[in-house]
Amino acid sequence: xxxxxxxxxxxxxxxxxxxxxxxxxxxxxxxxxxxxxxxxxxxxxxxxxxxxxxxxxxxxxxxxxxxxxxxxxxxxxxxxxxxxxxxxxxxxxxxxxxxxxxxxxxxxxxxxxxxxxxxxxxxxxxxxxxxxxxxxxxxxxxxxxxxxxxxxxxxxxxxxxxxxxxxxxxxxxxxxxxxxxxxxxxxxxxxxxxxxxxxxxxxxxxxxxxxxxxxxxxxxxxxxxxxxxxxxxxxxxxxxxxxxxxxxxxxxxxxxxxxxxxxxxxxxxxxxxxxxxxxxxxxxxxxxxx
Numbered sequence: 376x377x378x379x380x381x382x383x384x385x386x387x388x389x390x391x392x393x394x395x396x397x398x399x400x401x402x403x404x405x406x407x408x409x410x411x412x413x414x415x416x417x418x419x420x421x422x423x424x425x426x427x428x429x430x431x432x433x434x435x436x437x438x439x440x441x442x443x444x445x446x447x448x449x450x451x452x453x454x455x456x457x458x459x460x461x462x463x464x465x466x467x468x469x470x471x472x473x474x475x476x477x478x479x480x481x482x483x484x485x486x487x488x489x490x491x492x493x494x495x496x497x498x499x500x501x502x503x504x505x506x507x508x509x510x511x512x513x514x515x516x517x518x519x520x521x522x523x524x525x526x527x528x529x530x531x532x533x534x535x536x537x538x539x540x541x542x543x544x545x546x547x548x549x550x551x552x553x554x555x556x557x558x559x560x561x562x563x564x565x566x567x568x569x570x571x572x573x574x575x576x577x578x579x580x581x582x583x584x585x586x587x588x589x590x591x592x593x594x595x596x597x598x599x600x601x602x603x604x605x606x607x608x609x610x611x612x613x614x615x616x617x618x619x620x621x622x623x624x625x626x627x628x629x630x631x632x633x634x635x636x637x638x639x640x641x642x643x644x645x646x647x648x649x650x651x652x653x654x655x656x657x658x659x660x661x662x663x664x665x
Contacts, residue, residue: 404456404459405456405457405459406456408452408455408456408459409452409453409456411452412448412449412451412452412453412455412456415448415452416445416448416449416452419444419445419448420441420444420445420448422444423440423441423444423445424437424441426440427440427441436498436499436501438498438521438522439495439498439499442522442523486539486541487524489541490523490524490525490539490540490541491523491524491540493539493540493541493543493544493545494521494522494523494524494525494526494540495523496544497521497526497540497543497544498521502548502550503518503548503550503553504518505518505519505520505521506518506552507550507551507552507553508550508551508552508616508617508618509528509548509549509550509551510548510549510551511528511538511542511543511546511548511549512542512546514528514530514536514538515528515530515531515549515551516528516529516530516531516534516536517529519535521540522540523540524539524540525537525538525539525540526538526540526543531618551616551617551618552616552617553616554616555615555616556589556592556613556614556615556616557613557614557615557616557621558592558611558612558613559611559612559613559614559621559624559625559628560609560610560611561609561610561611561612561625561628561629562607562608562609562610563578563607563608563609563610563632563643564602564604564605564606564607564608564643564644565605565606565608565636565641565642565643565644566605566606566641566642566643566644567604567605567606567644568642569606569641569642571598571606573639573641574608574636574641575596575598575608577635577636577639577641578596578608578610578632579594579596580635581628581631581632581635582594582596582610582612582628582631582632584631585612585624585627585628585631586627587614587615587620587623587624587627588612588613588614588624588628589612589613589614589615591613592613594610594611594612594613595610595611595612596608596609596610596611597609597611603646604644604645604646605643605644610628610632612624612628
């Protein structure tokens, strides 16, 4: 009885070894296919990049085309490796396995799929392009790269920020360079004794004479408020949209306005407070008046 059991075990082990030896060539072939797929995918990516540069103007669509070719190459390579490693595997088996595992995979990788789909939509719709200056939540800077999963932003301080595409797709994005011009509103206060017409004309002359301020739309000088110690103007002018240009022109505008006001003896007042003194013994919150 024991000998019969041992013979059965030995036969099973021999069958297992024989089956393993049979599939070893297929496994080696599959590994070779995966190894070759890596180089083929790299080659097709470079080839697709050359084609995209020549035929597609939009950089975002170029990236989408290149990534699609790269991913397709890997999918085909993995499928061929699976068929070579397991000769009995068919397309129907693969589809059935994917159908059974799709729910589990969906829950496990829902964030990855969400970012992947959002990345494709961003590349197709192009709400912004590489090189645009954007503000996303607490981050602002230049769009350096749009990938399938993340968007790379280089902040004005030189930091690299990777933002998931789903975050960008589901939140408001301020594209500062979305148009060819951008308006700056610069507040200026003058003393109450100032001639408002004179100040308004002077501000208009100063801002329209600055290099970098666009002629169209025409700058506007608005009176907006009676402040505590000043009458407040807002100087509205247009420049190119880049943040560096906006800051540079604003600095020039402030210097030029201050210089013109000094020459015209127009005062930009300090905050003024009036203090009243009274007898604390006579006026007390705790002693009733007699």
